[in-house]
Amino acid sequence: MSFEIDEIIGDMAEAIKGSVKEDWPDTKDVVKQFLDRRKERMKLIAELILKGTLTIESAKPYLDIEKKLLEMEILGVSIITKAMAQNAANKALKVLVDAIKMALPV
């Protein structure tokens, strides 16, 4: 079961990686944080099915929630990626503005 969960988590990481493309190296740490939290819960859902507390049918709403959490994570990673671009652009802009200020006669 743990191997399957690792595989599912790996597939989730690939899904997120595909959505962030070239920003993956900068975002993989936050994705890892998100997915590590997820891993224990996937195990818990599997255990609840195995001990009979949940059936495959009654587990479905919980899996739908997991899907929504994944959507939130992908959105979060895309926001963080844009934030990094915005930070970089703002730093570049500050350099430019400072250079122009220096060049302008007082």
Add this chain to the structure above:
Amino acid sequence: MNLPQPSGLSSLKKTVFLSFLLVFSFACSLVPYYDASVIEQIEETTATADRFYLLMEMDSTDEDSPRAYEAAEPFYYDIILDLRKINRMNNYRKSSEASSKQVETAIDIVEAQRSIHSDLERLDDRDLIELHRGQTMDALYILRATESRLPKRQNP
């Protein structure tokens, strides 16, 4: 041949510079700026959810225990109202569409939890309570983790 006058040239430079700044200011607004009051509101929501699940874990015999859906319902609505408050804050922020969508998804998650609890009438299994708690707390964690990485405003 009409060459621009020195004063005209200076005004042209100013116009180009201001246009450049204007273009940059739009280009650099991809996400909202970090807002400490949004983090504070997420923390408040997390505290409400934490209290809710702590009470649920603590006592199964008390008739007011939120293990029973009737007692739990006000907590679900408190959490949803707290999240809606975050989205009202987002409405006043520039470029906050993706952040708002994230909060709307968190509201959907709490609503789904409420619906499951309502169908079951009671949540007594500790592992099932742990699953509910984990999913709700994770939604709030994602909101916080995202907000905390937004760019900070820099003083000119």
